[in-house]
Amino acid sequence: MASLRLVAALAPSPPPPSRREPRKPPPPGARLARGVTLAAAAATVAAAAASPPALAALAEPANALSLPTWAVHVSSVAEWVTAMALVWDYGERTGLKGWKGLSWGMVPLLGGAMCACTWHFFYNSESLEVLVALQGALTVIGNITMCIAAYRIYKGSQESTNNNSP
Template sequence: MHALSLGTWWIHVTTLFEWILAIVLILRWSIQNNKPNMKWLALAMLPNLASAMAAITWHIYDNASSLKGLVVLQSGLTVVGNFCLAAAAWNLVRTKNKQSQPS
């Protein structure tokens, strides 16, 4: 685990926990306020969380070349996650626009 500095490890790990907390809080808020579209946002955050976990796992094993597949997995999950987040954001805007239109 010496491949990264202590400060970099701190940022990696705290960001991971921050992302988990954000997912949980968004999900709780969506349930309490009956906002099902926010549930989609929380769900759309999961691929990026898995991407971060893959990156951290690779770093835990000192960026071993035998685990290069994790780098590919991480990049793929990042792409999928970014598309999911874009779709969830578009869904929120679309829903908000429908609600604000006069009947």
């Protein structure tokens, strides 16, 4: 017993625990992305967990979207909203207004995606075919606004390069 005490006394002591710096909270865009992803996953799991007899009781038309197709639609919209938030956050952190403009330029495309999801939600109803035309128009407008925003970012980077050159 005494020999164990001697070995324990002569054994080197472990180094003191290193001080960790407190973790910084994730940026708002990352928190939003995590929340949107979690919500989309929960919706997909909840829909998949429904019992087959309950699903059979729903008389859906032949043109109804499948669960995996809905998962793709919903996750695409969630990813787009996340991208908009991250682009906006980048613009705020860097102070480059062009990036906030890009986030605004993404809004019409989000509207087009919402038109498509709404039309599919109502089983592609003929009475809502105006949503198809609206989606097309919003896609064209969104492509133009994103092109303008990208050009403004390019011009801003050229100006900052010229201002920093000797």
